[in-house]
Each structure stands twice: as C-alpha cells, then as structure tokens.
Amino acid sequence: MTEAFTRAGTPPLDLLDLDGSLTEEDRQIRSVVGQLVATRVRPHVARWYEIGQAPVRELAVEFGKVGLLGMHLTGYGCAGASAVAYGLACLELEAGDSGVRSLVSVQGSLAMYAIWRYGSEEQKQQWLPRMAAGELIGCFGLTEPDHGSDPASMTTRARRDGTDWVLTGGKMWITNAPVADLAVVWARTDEGVRGFVVPMATPGVTAREIRHKMSLRASSTGEIVLDDVRLPADAQLPAATGLRAPLSCLTEARYGIVWGALGAARDCLHAAIDYATSRMQFGRPIAGFQLTQAKLADMAVELQKGYLLALHLGRLADAGTLRPEQVSVGKLNNVREAIAIARECRTILGANGISGEYPVLRHANNLESVLTYEGTSEIHQLVIGQRLTGLSAFNG
Template identity: 80%
Template sequence: MAVSPLDLLDLDALLTDEERDVRALARRVVDDRVRPHIAGWYERGEVPVRDLALEFGKLGLLGMHLTGYGCAGASAVAYGLACLELEAADSGVRSLVSVQGSLAMYAIWKYGSEDQKQQWLPGMAAGELIGCFGLTEPDHGSDPGNMATRARRDGDDWILTGGKMWITNAPVADVAVIWARTDEGVAGFAVPTSSPGFSAREVKLKLSLRASATGEITLDDVRVPESARLPDARGLKAPLSCLTEARFGIIWGALGAARDCLDTALAYAGSREQFGRPIAGFQLTQAKLADMALELQKGYLLALHLGRRHDEVGLRPEQVSVGKLNNVREAIKIARECRTILGANGISGEYPVLRHANNLESVLTYEGTSEIHQLVIGQKLTGLNAFGG
C-alpha cells in the first residue's frame, strides 16, 4: 500500500493535537481560497493581497506566533506548520503572511512603542492593514550595514531619503517599516505609506514569485514625527533579528513547496504509462522518489527540532541559518527532480512543479543567500569572520 512521503516515519506522532488542528486549518483555507486560482494568479502576475489578508486574518494566521493585540499567540511549531501549508500552495502566498507577521508586525511588536503597537498591530492581525519591511536596497542586499537610506533630524521630525528594492507587499501596504542610517546608527521607522514623498512602484517582468506583490520604494524627503521611530530598535541588530524570525518560517515553508512537488510527481508517476506500465514501477523513477522522500523527511525533522527549541529557549542566528540553508537547498533540488519525472508536462502550468521551482529560486536568495548562511555557519564553527574577505 502506497503512503505519502511524510508518513514513512509516522512523523505526525511528533505533533500535538493543537498543532495538527492548526495545520488542518491552514490546509483548508489554502484548498478553498488559493489552489483553485493560484495558476491563474501566477500566469497573470497578480494576487488579491487584501482579500487574502482579510481571509487569513479571520483565521488568526497573521502574526499568529505573537501575543496580544489580536494575535493568536500560537507556538513556533504551529506557525511553522501553517507556513508549510501556505507554501505548498505557493511561495508568494507564504511570503505575504511571513512579511506581514514575522517582519512588519514583529518589528513593531518587538521594538515599537505601546502607541505604535496599538495603532498598527490589531489591524494588521485582522488583515485590515497591510505592512511591508524596507531593508534591502538596490545596491545593498547582503550588506545592509552599508545601506544608503538616511534619516536626519529636523526639529521634532525625521526626514527620510533613499530607496528600497524587492519589498514584498510594498505596492499595497498601509505601513512600511523602514530602516535607515542616522547619526546615531541604524534606526527603524513605522512610516504610513500615505506620507508625502513616499511611493512604491510595483516590480514587473518577474519570472519568480509572480503571485506576490513586490515593490520598489522611493523615499523623497519623507517627513515623519519622532513618534514614528521604533524606540527600542538600536543598531543593525534590530532588523537582523527580524530576519532571523522570518527565516524560521521559510525553513518550514520550503518543505511545503517540496512536498507539493513530490505529491504531484508520485500521482503522475502512478498514472503515466510508458512501455506498458506506470513509470512509478521503474527502478530509476523509484530511486528518485526514495531519495526525495528521504530529504523531505530529514528537512521536516530539522524544522521540527528548531521549532521545539524556538518554543523552549529560542534560536540562535546560526541555527536558523542551518535550517534555511538546508531546507531551501533541498527543496529546490526536489522541485527540479520532480520536473524530470513529469517530463514535458513538468513545464506546464497545469502542474505546480515548475512554478514551485521558479519560486524557490527567489526563496533561495532572499532573506540571506546560501552563501551568506554558509558564512554564518562557518564563522560559528571557526570563530573567524570571513564576510567581505
């Protein structure tokens, strides 16, 4: 009797009833609201961000691992399982939730004033307000410490000048968490996108993450009051801690894309006949399937271990780097291998495999390239800093 890849080791036995319930909830909303439409959204390069945000907000999926302000206060593992199910539909949909909850909301929740939390978080948790996270710049991706965006004091206000690139949710956001260099170091600001001088141009001609709203932000002398500055965000450590939080969701999400590819390949191989029998019955096909199932389970066990550690004592950045490096790298290998099993049909939008592979090309490099994570791990192993060397 055939079983699904994650059933080989009875991994469900490692989850609590509450975690399984959260997973089922996320899977249900994905099946109802995303899967029937995702191929068309991807083809057209559009996604109904606000409609999805409201739907996810009703179910408590936005900022679900945060506490208070309308957030669900779920465990890290439960949040990870939700990310897995969301990305099993599409990486762009998971990115919407990750950026909203683990970057924009987390930055305000962790570093904001009580007034800022009350102003933004309840609406963001409900999906009524959309947030984005402005750190990456056109010329400063992996080296945010040299960001060109500046914030200078002008009386009781701040003037922000510069630009950000590849910012998820930016074209539709109500608030942008902007990181800028000041005379005192890096600072964060919760900037209403309606502020004069703030503009967000949607990035077009993407071949990856097409079902995601991606923007380029321009800050043309944007004036914000002192009350917009995140008071507890001091130095580059603040935005990097937000990235560490978001990368945890990617560790789980990439597994969802891999699982969906493998499930598709298994179903296809069982029904596609060549030389008088299903291709699933050929040794070479079974070897591919076995190797992919093995890597999927290893990645799942890694994600679950990191999730339990997150809930118990928290995670160190290098631990998150291990998870992101391994799981995204293996997920994209699985997607590419599954494409070979589907043959020519593997490039068709009727199947999700090449869409996942294309999306994972972005996931592989955003929020830390593989090379950056290798250097983070290498520095921890050797005690030597190789960045910039």
Template identity: 85%
Template sequence: MTPLDLLDLDSLLDDEERQIRDVARQLVADRVRPHVADWYEEGRVPARELAREFGKLGLLGMHLTGYGCAGSSAVAYGLACLELEAADSGVRSLVSVQGSLAMYAIWRYGSEEQKQRWLPALAAGEAIGCFGLTEPDHGSDPASMATRARRDGDDWVLHGGKMWITNAPVADVAVIWARADEGVRGFAVPMDTPGVSVREIRRKLSLRASATGEITLDEVRLPAAARLPEAVGLKAPLSCLTEARHGIVWGALGAARDCLETTLAYATTRTQFGRPLAGFQLTQAKLADMAVEWQKGYLLALRLGRLADAGRLRPEQVSVGKLNNVREALDIARQCRTILGANGISGEYPVLRHANNLESVLTYEGTSEIHQLVIGQRLTGLSAFA
C-alpha cells in the same frame, strides 16, 4: 499516515498543532489552490482579500501575543507556513512579511502607541505591512545601506530607497530601516506620507503571485513618534530576519511536498513501455532519495521550532535550516520536473512554478552563501564577511 510520512513524523505533533495545520490546509484548498495558477500566470495576487481571510483565522502574526494576535507556538506557525507554501511561495511570503517582519518589528521594538495603532489592524488583515531593508545597491550587506535619517527639530527626515519589497504595492505601513548619526534606526512609515512612492516590479519570472515593489523616500518628514524606540543598531532588523527565516525553513518543505505528491500521483498513473513510470527502478530511486531528504528537512524544521518555543533558537541555527531546506526543496522540485517530462513545464502542474519560486526563496532573506558564512563563523570563530 501518508506515503511521504515514512518516519511517522505526524506523531511528533500535539493535537493543537495538528488542528492549526489542518485549518491552514483547508483554507489553502478552498481559497488559494483553485486560483493560484492563474494568479501566477497573470502576475497578480488579491493580497487584501487574502489578508482578510488569513486574518479571520488568526494566521497573521500568529506567533505573537496580544494586540489581536493568536499567540500560537513557533511550531504551529511553521506548520501554517508549510501549508501556505504548498500552494505557492508568494502566498506564504504575504503572511511571512506581514507577521514575522512588519508586525514583529513593531511588536518587539515599537512604542505602545505604535503597537495599538498598527498591530490589531495588521493581525486582522485590515491593514497590510511591509519591511524596507534591502536596497538597490545593498542586498546581502545591509550594514552599507544608503538610506539616511536625519533629525530636523522634533521630526525625522528620511531619504533613500528600498528594493524588492514584498507587499509594498499594497501596504498601508512600511517598517523602514535607515542610517542616522546614532546608527541604524527603524521607523513605522504610513505609506500615504508625502514623499513616499512605490513602483511595482513587473516582468518577474518568480514569485509572480506576490506583490513586489521599489519604495522611494524623497525627504519624507516623520514625527518623532514614528521611530521604533527600542530598535537600536543593525541587530534589530537582523533579529526580524531570523523570525522570518524560521517560517521559510518550514515553508520550503510545503513547496517540496506539493511537488512530491504531484509527482507520485503522476508516476503511478502515467504508463510508458507497458508499465507505470513509478514501476521503473530509476524513478523509484529518485522518489526514494527525495522522500528521505523531505523527512530530514521536516525533522530539522521541527527541531528549530521546538528550540524557538523554548526561547533557545540562535541565528546560526536558523541559517542551518534555511540553507538546507530551501536548497533541498529546490533540488526536489527540479528532480520532480524530470519525472513529469514535458508535462513538468505545464502550468497544469505546480512543479515548475514551485521551482521558479524557490529560486527566489533561495536568495531572499539571506543567500545560501551568506548562510554558509554564518555557519562557518560559528564553526571557526572567524568572520569571512569583511
């Protein structure tokens, strides 16, 4: 048991869950940790190379079944997300967007032809997917999306744009959501389709070890077979977000744990005024409060994972997890930075990198305010969105 596992939470996992967690942790230690600080500083990530590595271990779409997917439990998927984000939120985002957004959308709403075409390659990391919902002028309000899909004979024609799309600069396929006369519809769009263009978003101060882009759709003509036949209405993309948010609930804990472990090691070896920093009451109070919040977040994530595996997880429950765990993880990262002092802003330590990343995680796939309103609607029966 590690010092952070105050409540012996590891005993709540079964052997398979621990094994999957340990495999993900070792992969991160070997393949990501030695390089991620440089990737972050340089604003790049070897996404295709990482995708193939993750695919070999079955981490892509791992909670889905068939088509080359591992069919793991929701808890095992969450534990993998935790280990990935303990290295960097951008690396976990690569896996989340691939598996819980692009792959899940095709797996849940696609035709058999679409599943056969895309899922095995995506699961193996031989292809990369992205998920186009957010737009330049429509983030928290996807119901107001401006991207349009119109019928033209047997074809569909898409026109519009998507913004802040993880994996877009390296993607082979995009799941694009657009408004048609019949309502919101989803499409599996090969990125080499005429009329599709991508601009990589540079000069980010957060999630720098992640490929982010803007997708422009200029009268993109698609065959009828490109439409996801089971995706009808806005509930379809929102259900994909619920899948991805579950991974975020776990992933944020990874960033927080890495900050805590780094800070514990630093505080017990850094000497000031004749004793280690960890020997001062104020430092111990900070560490104690952070460790308690981490344990509470882990229990929350585990509860949501068990509900997901039982088929009983509701969207507002995921909102509770994302609201709490990302908010607390960010607070932990900021507090850890204070203990490290000036060293806390150095790239030699991961703490401020995690804090910067968590600023984005706090906002994407539902801001804290949106999740508060989701929970508020459940509590009161009244919608405050309109």
C-alpha cells in the same frame, strides 16, 4: 491538494511517523490552514502566477480571520501560537505557493514583529490589531538597490529637523510594497541604524511595482522611494537601536522559510507520485520502474530529514533557545533540498513538467527567489562558518 491521510491518519509521505510527535493543537492548526489553501489558493494560483497578480488584500483579510497574521506573536489581536504551529502553517501555505507564504511571513515575521518587538505601546496599539486582522498590510524596507546582502552599507538616511525626522533614500525588492498601508523602514542616522513606521500615504513616499518577474509572480513586489519624507518623532521604533534590530526580524522570517520550503517540496513530490502512478509507458506505470522509484525514495528521505530539522528548530524556538546560526542551518539545507526536489520532480513529469497545469515548475521558479531572499545560501554558509571557526569571512 492537501496531503491525503491513510493508515490511521498518517500522511503517506510521513515515512518516519513524525505526525504522532505533534500536539493535537498543532494538527488542528495545520488542518485549518491546509483546508484554507485547498479552497482559496489552489483553484486560482496557476492563474495568479500566469497574470502576475494575486488578490493580496482579499487574502490578507481571509488569513486574518483565521489568525494567521502574526500568529506566533502574543497580544494585540495575535493568536499567540507556538513556533511549531506557525511553522506548520508556513508549510501548508507554501504548499499552495511561495508567494502566498511570503505575504504572511512579511506581514507577521517582519513588519508586525518589528513593531511588536521594538515599538512603543502606543505604536503597538495603533498598528498591530488591524494588521493581525488583515485590515492593514505592512512591508519591511531594508534591502536597497545596491545593498542586498550588506545592509550595513545602506544609504537611506534619516536626519532630525526639530522634533521631526526626515527620511531620504530608496528600498528595493520589497514584498507587499505596492499594496501596503505602512512600511517599517530602516535608515542610517547620526546615532546609528534606526527603524521607523512609515504610513505609505505620507507625502514623499512612492511605491512602484516591479514587473516582469519570472518567480514569485503571485506576490506583490516593489520599490520604495523616500523623497524628504517628514515623520513625527513618535514614528521611530524606540527600542530598535543598531543593525541588530532588523537582523533579528530577518531571523524570524527565515525560521518560517525553513518550514515553508518543505511545503513547496512536498507539493512537488505529491504531483510526481500522482503522475508516475498513472502515466503509462512501455505497458506499465512509470512509477514501477527502478529509476523512478529511486528518485522518489531519495526525495522522500530528504523531505523527512528537512522536516526533522524544522521540527527541532521549532522546539528550540518554543523553548526560547533558538540561535540565529541554527536558523541559517535550516534555511540553507531546506531551501537547497527543496529546489533540488522540485527539479527532480520535473524530470519525472517529462514535458508535462513545464506545464502550468502542474505545480512543479511554478514551485521551482518560486524557490529560485526563496534561495536568495532573507539571506542567500552563501551568506548562510558564512554565518555557519563563523560559528565553526570563530572567524568572520564577511569582509574577506
């Protein structure tokens, strides 16, 4: 369910009355996304998770209709919303399921952003309007089977052959890959790391679904194999030179995670409060016991602190001053606290906490993936440590 509103429209978990600091447009966008999640995701997501499959293409079209895909980008059919509004949308999406938010994040903040930021005008016109509408699905090929946190060691190669490029290599753990129409693939060339727009129907491209996942089961994840894939010269993203380009795309995606993780935590806390106020033990609701109230209070405080952090980062982003290490602070804190909240809520639900009839363990399992993708907690600790000390520990 979306968050109920009481006391003149204030959400009951908004202990600090932070809702009043949002603009009317922010609240309207949040409401639209919350209602979409309530009607299109919540009634079905437990089954999607159980069978390990979600209707990704159908969802993409529906999300496109309300402007969710690439919503923080401008032009080319994109909504041009604020960073705060985009964050609120991510929060509502992940309150439904982390996998559903991942669909939107990968489409908009990775694949579309890479083309929008580094592509030619022709590439933008060719791909972005249909991606914004959900007619085309994109994915982002950076992670490799042996190179996750160390993308600088990627082995995927792109070599020139006349005016063409020929790509060889493989990418792993790529969200949307099995259903994607195009991939933004990063490869090493003689001139350094470069990005390429690769239509998935190109000869030599193979996508394989990764099965038996215990997390993000309502998301399509795959491996991409590139076997002498021949691309025209104009497939290269002309402004993407060096590893800084894909890393900037990751910063975009990580920002959405800062907000999204709060949605999963909020949904768990709602479930725990609803359960605790109705579950009778020893002749009274368990919400009336001191230990339960202490757990709920601590979780609500952490949720509010995470929201304040996300809101601050969103306003920095809207001002154009947000730095990558600040996003690392947000992802490190909010995902870490969200997974702690999910686990604590599971204890309040007791045995029912492991049931698919409640969202808590599904969120906890999903957050295990969120904890490590787009940079593990350890990577973000090192980013912050480098900022604090001026020394890089990545090779130490």
